[in-house]
Amino acid sequence: MMVHVTDERPVLLVPYVWIGDFVRCHSVVKVLKKRWPHRPVDILSSTLCAPLADYMPDVRRAIIHDIPRRQLAYAEHVRLAKKLKAENYGTALIMSRKWKAALPAYLAGIRERVGFVGEFRYGLLNDVRWGEKKLPRMIDRCAALALPKGAKLPKEWPLPELVIPEDEIAAWRARAGFKNEERPAAALCPGAVGPGKRWPDRHYAELARRLGDEGIAVWIVGGPNEKASAQMICSREDRYVRDFTSNDLRNGILQLAAADVMVSNDSGLLHVAAAIGTPAVGLFGPTSPWHWAPLNPISATIEAPWHKPCRTCNKNDCNDIRHRMTEDVPVDEVFEAALKVIDR
Numbered sequence: 001m002m003v004h005v006t007d008e009r010p011v012l013l014v015p016y017v018w019i020g021d022f023v024r025c026h027s028v029v030k031v032l033k034k035r036w037p038h039r040p041v042d043i044l045s046s047t048l049c050a051p052l053a054d055y056m057p058d059v060r061r062a063i064i065h066d067i068p069r070r071q072l073a074y075a076e077h078v079r080l081a082k083k084l085k086a087e088n089y090g091t092a093l094i095m096s097r098k099w100k101a102a103l104p105a106y107l108a109g110i111r112e113r114v115g116f117v118g119e120f121r122y123g124l125l126n127d128v129r130w131g132e133k134k135l136p137r138m139i140d141r142c143a144a145l146a147l148p149k150g151a152k153l154p155k156e157w158p159l160p161e162l163v164i165p166e167d168e169i170a171a172w173r174a175r176a177g178f179k180n181e182e183r184p185a186a187a188l189c190p191g192a193v194g195p196g197k198r199w200p201d202r203h204y205a206e207l208a209r210r211l212g213d214e215g216i217a218v219w220i221v222g223g224p225n226e227k228a229s230a231q232m233i234c235s236r237e238d239r240y241v242r243d244f245t246s247n248d249l250r251n252g253i254l255q256l257a258a259a260d261v262m263v264s265n266d267s268g269l270l271h272v273a274a275a276i277g278t279p280a281v282g283l284f285g286p287t288s289p290w291h292w293a294p295l296n297p298i299s300a301t302i303e304a305p306w307h308k309p310c311r312t313c314n315k316n317d318c319n320d321i322r323h324r325m326t327e328d329v330p331v332d333e334v335f336e337a338a339l340k341v342i343d344r
Helices: 019-024 026-035 050-054 074-086 099-107 138-144 166-176 201-213 224-233 249-258 268-276 331-343
Strands: 011-014 041-045 059-064 091-094 112-116 127-129 185-189 217-220 241-243 261-265 280-284 300-303
Touching: 011 026, 011 099, 019 026, 019 050, 019 138, 019 268, 026 041, 026 138, 041 050, 050 059, 050 249, 074 099, 091 099, 099 112, 166 249, 185 201, 185 249, 185 268, 201 217, 201 224, 201 331, 217 224, 224 241, 249 268, 261 268, 261 331, 268 280, 280 331, 300 331
Parallel strands: 011 041, 011 091, 041 059, 091 112, 112 127, 185 217, 185 261, 217 241, 261 280, 280 300
Antiparallel strands: none
């Protein structure tokens, strides 16, 4: 008589390092748990993204290790491989096509190493997938690796989810001096990777002024790179406009969870807010919302208008989305969208 043995070997997910992509990969965790409900799922993380894993259902733990970018850093890969070997993973899913992303799993001797072909990774991977470029969105490329080879992709993927305990939100409000505050709050997130994706600080400052005039508290949320933007936005003497930028992403997560609405460029924090369920207004210029907006629904997607002639190539019939600039999104439209959320 054949005895069925339940596979309980842990699975390692090796995601992209950017905040938005890290959040997006929680959909992959859900696909894995549906396929292998008895197998724990861990996620490799940088120090920056590690707090996100604490709020992701079905993630057992984050394996935290920072590897320098644009460097071979072979010794760091060896050190990481020793960490991974101790966990006895049965499967590793490598999202990135970079060969360095697959190296630690190979050095750790993880038996099944799944990823798309790229950068001569033959040998580093032993379940090599093809057809990545035919998949239009990053979520399709990432989540496809969680399915058996050749499986048909579903029409919709499970949504990322960040579950923030109410007591943590309450504790943050108390620390920030908002324990008994009934004023609604708008979180403004001025950061983005790439200048074309940034709504100008002067627009955020104008939005903050108009929201403040409506009796709405304004919180500037972001990392150290947004400190200068926050100071410019907060330059108006208004005690209800606060700079909450910090070097700890956990603070940003709690701030977004506590806010009534958030306004953000196409950035990682937009994905964080959407996965939490905080109503969000997303601003898009040279990037396509269909490709890059959060999978979770957001309250409003506002795209920059087309110019005729195009300010980049001077053509009247330009339809190159890369030529649109987020700075052209009008403040009036963003203000009205945020106010509508709060009025609801």
